Amino acid sequence: MEYRLGVDVGGTNTDAVILTEKNEVIAHTKSHTTPDIQTGITNSVNKVLQNVNFDKSAISTAMLGTTQCTNAIVERKNLNSVGVIRLGYPATLSLPPFTDWPADLVKALHPLTATLHGGNEFDGRKISQFDDAEVTSTLEKWRGKVSSLAVIGVFSPVNDEEEKRVAELAHQLYGDNFPVSCSAAVGSLGLIERENATILNSALNQVMQRTADGFINSLQQAGVSAATPYLCQNDGTLMSIDYARQHPILTIGSGPTNSIRGAAYLSSLENAMVMDIGGTTSDLGVLVNGFPRESSVAVDVGGIRTNFRMPDILSIGLGGGSIVRQQEDGSVTVGPDSVGYQIEDKALCFGGDTVTTTDIAVRLGQAQIGDPQLVQKKISLEFAQKAAAKIKAMLEESIDNMKTEAGDVDLLLVGGGAIVAPQTLKGVGKIYRDSLGSVANAIGATIAQIGGEYERLYTYDKVPRKEALADAQQKATDQAVQAGADGSTAHLVSVEETPIAYAPGNTTKVKLKVVGSLHIAGQ
Template sequence: MYKLGIDVGGTNTDAVILNQDLKVISSIKTHTTEDIESGINNSIHKVIKQSNIDVKNINEAMLGTTQATNAIVERHSLGKVGIIRIGYPATASILPYTEWPKDITKILSNTYSLVHGGYEFNGDEIVPFDEAEVKDVLNSWKNKVDGIAVVGVFSSINNDQEQKVEKLAHDILGDAIPVSCSSTIGSIGLIGRENATILNTALFKVIKLVTDGFHNALKQEGITNAKQYLCQNDGTLMSMEYAKSHPILTIGSGPTNSIRGAAYLSNQKDALVLDIGGTTSDIGVLVNGFPRESSKSVTVGGIQTNFRMPDILSVGLGGGSIIREQPDGSVTVGPDSVGYKITQEAKVFGGNTLTTTDIAVKLGMSNLGNPELVESINDKTAKKAMDKITEIIEDGIDRMKTSSTDVPVILVGGGAIIAPNKLKGVSKIYTDEFGGVANAIGATIAQIGGEYEKVYQYVEIKRKDAIKDAENQANEQAVNAGAVGSTIETVSVEETPLSYAPGDTTRVKVKVVGSNH
């Protein structure tokens, strides 16, 4: 039995096939296409042709995609959203869409309503929930919105009011109307969680295109026996059905796939991962085999949210970064790049643009293209360019380290050839022959994940009971995403005391993983 993994990046779409021992038997790197889907089709076709296996023996297929991110950034294919915030009058001073870019609020329809309800941090009602009020709002939205975003004050403590609104939405607008409840998407903090829930709802149309397109691409190649999954941004997988209701969890899945693939290829659990692509380099942190999560609020397409995202530093350095000599004799590297046009524009491939790849070939670090075409590059220019490349990488690594001690670095990505073999602050550099497709490998070897976060008062509930409750909820999420209950294990438990709240109030976050068989 085999696994097929695809990862769609800004420059390349990578595909791999792994056997039952998780060994790579075929890998391919193709250019990402403007319509995305044809690029996926192309990569699947090529990797299967190269492997020469019977497609009926592929039993799992995984896709990591940037389409949700692109839809938000480029403002296309987004649905009209109706927002019901359960928290009137307590939250009336800050309305939905506060500080959103105007161009996206017009697309999403700027339709919202504040209704009575919500909870205090200790679970007490702020004001009673009014069901009739919600029914009136939903009736007025018939045929006006494509999805509903439901956001309750402190729904991370108690989400029963959100669930009531969800049921009413289906009763009044029909079972086909998609509904996002903020308690399953964002973290504590009303506005950031609301923003993430709105984006999740806006992406329902996009994720349908993705899941349908992936299904059709597999069917076209005769891959009909495979369970299909999308990659989440915490390094785990989710079933297609779960993805359809949680599309926002695909945002940022590309870098996490690279980190998970790097961990697999190097057999390391704790290290920095340097993923050099065609345009940018992503530096992430591997902790116990999984990407470290960002503690900062995340901005997506100009919108501030608080849903989970990997802690990634992106710098403008890649295999296609353009090298320029300045009048004062100095050399600049990037941040602009020739990107996927590198095989036409870089000097080593017969083009006229000096890139970092040309420098790597000139200095004997790679044999790509025709080395004779870069012999004319001045030795001093090449050395200055490599010094600048080294400086950018070392600075990025230094910014992601948590101590001054030297750390191991796993080097992956299609542009990894431009990295020097020694770096300040680095104890060891790990590389692998399949490092160029680490992102697709990360997608293929990923387990199914679940995560749950809630605020508990330890004076009301014992600490061990609170953690057990959070674990149970995380397990349930993993099962909903496609995991088999008996295979689930806890990866991490985070406890954050909330000093501003009485009663030994603590935010508990639990992450679990499991397999689908």
């Protein structure tokens, strides 16, 4: 018998679960997140292992979902200095890199930029002739001044040969291990948004190195040395540690997607709305055919407009630790600030002096946590009812905002803060809860498969549709294998074909996704 270990690091709690080969949960735990990620992971792993009696070497795989990359961008901390090479001279000079970026984030990256010859039109024709010597000269000037490189070619998703050549030249000058991000492997069509995503990917290199090393060290300290480690992507799938080191931006948004996948597993539903209520926020997403619905619009990450794939998630400042206040006019506010991982020190029901949504749930009999007597003494029934009405209204509004059609939806309610939600909500047909819902995120991380995605413009008048789709599926499969999938198990899960208006030759944007089982060495 082999087992799998899943860990999810949130802003408030770090959850860990152990599953069997048949996806049966045999142990789970929840502990507070620590300022340094490694200590919190180690604590949770050690704690969950105390609940099992098999040899640790039987754990074959370990999965980590983390918000470290998201936090680094939001907090502007621990980011690489980035050199940005755009291939598109002279056509793209009117809008230079970092246009419309927050000044504090630009400052944190210490960037150097250059727009050089190269790039393509949408049909593959050259904008200008790529020049090896020009690239080499630029890289020589930057030697020792940047710690990572972002390379962006105009329409590189159509032809990425020039980007790959820049990476090759950079490795010749800076060494094989120097981090280079090529935009065709990061973002979608649309130069500026793809460029932004690629720059962020480059900036996150050392954050991901520290996260990956911390996870591996935590596993070794806990004695789980035989497990193959994986990180969670933001589409509900996994990637190998090596792939994650090259594509750290793909972890952004992975927390909510883990919860969505975990909720799907617990409910056996493939289409529903999912709400994950944590300690600080409530994240709302949509389950479509067993996977999170992807956002169809450009997504802001830390104030930067990007177009790499992101789940369609709505987050509101409502969690189990959200602070509840009465205003001078008698109204009640909830959040967005939260006591977070300090809830057991600050909430009334634990002997603290701060009114939280958890205290409201305890006062109204929705939860049996801490000492109810402490809450009853300090919170009147009228105040608790006003707070509950506010919580209900906030949840109902967020559900309504995520709907794409009229009518009631099924809601899967998960997360440690789910106790603050009422039993009924307007616009919801049935609410599904599960005793393991508080660790749905870690479950989602543990059951995930490896995914691969490919997007490109095809001219169907030149390349027959059947041939184009087969090519795209092979490229997506290749990407999944690079991320750690067993190629023989890779199968198609979604295809999107979008005709491009005004483009000649029946030009169509094809976006295709495959998933496969983990490739375990020796099997």
